[in-house]
Amino acid sequence: MPQHDLEALWEAHCRYEFETRDVDATMATMVADPYVNHIPTMTGGVGHDHLKRFYKYHFIGANPPDTEMVPVSRTVGASSIVDEMIFRFTHTSEIDWMLPGIPPTGRRVEIPLVAIVRFEGDKLVHEHIYWDQASVLVQLGLLDPAGLPVAGAETARKVLDKTLPSNTLMKAWASSEGRPI
Template sequence: MATTRTNKELFRRVFDALNDRDFDAFADTHADDVVLHDHDEEFHGVEAVTEHEQALYEAFPDMKYTPKVILAEDDRVAARWTATGTHEGELEGIPPTGTEVEFPASGVLRVEDGKITEVWLTYDQLGMLQQLGVVESPGE
């Protein structure tokens, strides 16, 4: 069984790979049959998970993840981070706005044999959509 430190380092490698736009390194941190739970969507397999992440970078080419906290126990790793980026490409049917966004996110990973096998991801979707101007903030 991997150590807590090793599992925390695995999450750091994910952040580094994404911030470097190194999707091969990102894929190498995941098991072939990884499952990503992203709010109400599920993605099965390392190719689907990698493509999902690449689509985000097409919409936000300068996307950056800044880890705030990484905790680990046994086969689970949890993290909280801030995501920032400029909306320069289509995002799920939303045309580019040129708007810079910043929103909090968090995730929990399950690690097996040094690879990520399952991910539960949450982030402030509403806040991001409000920043993009496609959803009104209360009181506007």
Template sequence: MESENVHDFETTMDTFDHPRYEIIPTGDVWDGDEEVRQYFEATRAAFPDQRNELIALHHADAGVIVEFDLKGTHEGPLRGIPATGKEFSCRTVAFFLFEEDRLVCERVYFDAATILSQLGLVQPAPSLQGDS
């Protein structure tokens, strides 16, 4: 994940036997070298300073589960939405899935509404804890 923070995508790509990113909140699947490179291009065009801050790392039988804060500043177009110049921070979980000893998929979960509200694109969700 550190290689993504410094935009060393060659190192990131080299960790995969077959690169595949599944972004669950948007339903996007980037499968194969060319598509995953397109993912990096698109996300870093919108968020040039996108980065991950590790919170916890957990090992499982068929993978590694990583909890992190995903952060960035919206400085370029995002799916046709012009840049807002606003920053976001969103707790995120990624599953790094393996077949034997080969990394074959990164499956990412986050709350898209959190990011969109911090960018000023949707109203924040009301608190269930009241107005405190």
């Protein structure tokens, strides 16, 4: 059982990042030598100054005003949280951490996103953030999904609604219909 309320610590950290957009308050939730890695784009920072610079100029404040995180599931361990969510936004500004160098397209994006967060005591040590970059690029019109096993916003919708069709990218799926199982 965690010694500290890790959920409350994580929620405060996210509130400072996305609601109040307060770099100093965000950094105050972290250990002296934290790190963040957004896996698909390798953006983030290692160490206080590097991460604070990243947060100040490339993350907090860079997110579009309609950014929304919809909780899906959360697992809390003794010193970590795994948070699954749907991350939604309209691409109205350059989002360096997710889409480095890509000018705003004005398009809506919704993707499943997973955060793996580790704590030491009452401070956040690191975040590993995962999402499907191909899905983001498809939704922005930057990647043509024709002939590729990638999908767009339907990936997020499927997470929220298990009744939506599965296996739509598998051309061979229909050939197994009616076969013995």
